Structures are given as structure tokens and as C-alpha cells.
Amino acid sequence: MRNRSVTYSAEAAFHALADPTRRAVLDLLRRGSQPAGQIAREFPVSRPAISKHLRLLRRAHLVEERREGRHRLYQLNPEPLKAVDSWLEQYRVFWQANLNSLKAFVEAEHARETAGLGGGKPDSIKRSKAKE
Secondary structure (H helix, E strand, O other), X not given: OOOOOOOOOHHXXXXXXXXXXXXXXXXXHOOOOEEHHHHHHOOOXXXXXXXXXXXXXXHOOOEEEEEEOOEEEEEXXXXXXXXXXXXXXXXXXXXXXXXXXXXXXXXXXXXXXXXXXXXXXXXXXXXXXXXX
């Protein structure tokens, strides 16, 4: 047996994840291994259509297939999702920083408005009344 190093392509994973049916198949396989027929029964599309989805998921290494007698069992392989997660991490950092800035801004504005309302009227109204 050859020693093969498996590298997972984030591009192949993204392509496979782009389809909602394939994402639903992965969600189904999170519960554990299932035969192709059982997977196909969960969807309103033809069995050959599900077979094509499973083939694409297998080529992206997102599912693994094994035979037990006449049945083909499929199971989730989460390893390629690490490449997707790694790519998404930079966006998590970006959004977290921006949301933290937005939170600080909103809190500062709220504190300023609350402090300005302590006398009952905003400062601009108080100033215009004083000039009269």
C-alpha cells in the first residue's frame, strides 16, 4: 500500500458546499453513517441526483464511502472543513473588530444622550432659552 499524504482543497470544499442539497446531505451525515438509499429518501429529488451529489461530496473528500455487502455507506469527513474554517476565521476577526467598534460607539452615544437629558432638556434648547 502506498503512503499517500492527503491535502484537502478549500476550493473543492467551497464548490461542494455551494449547493443547498449537498449541505443538507452533510447535515444528515452528522448523525452518523447512512446508506445511499436512506440518504436519497430524505430528499424530494431522484436517487440518481443524490448519487451525483454524493459523488461530488466524495471527490471533495467531505464524505467517505465504504461498502457493506450490497450497500454503500456514507459518512461525514470533517477534515476538509478545517480549510473552510481557516478561511472564514479572517472574516470572524474582521467582523468581531467592527462589531466591537460599533458597540463602543453606540454605548458612547447612549451615555452622551443620557447625560444630556439629565437636566430635562438637551443643551441646544437650554442655550437658545438663555439667549431670550
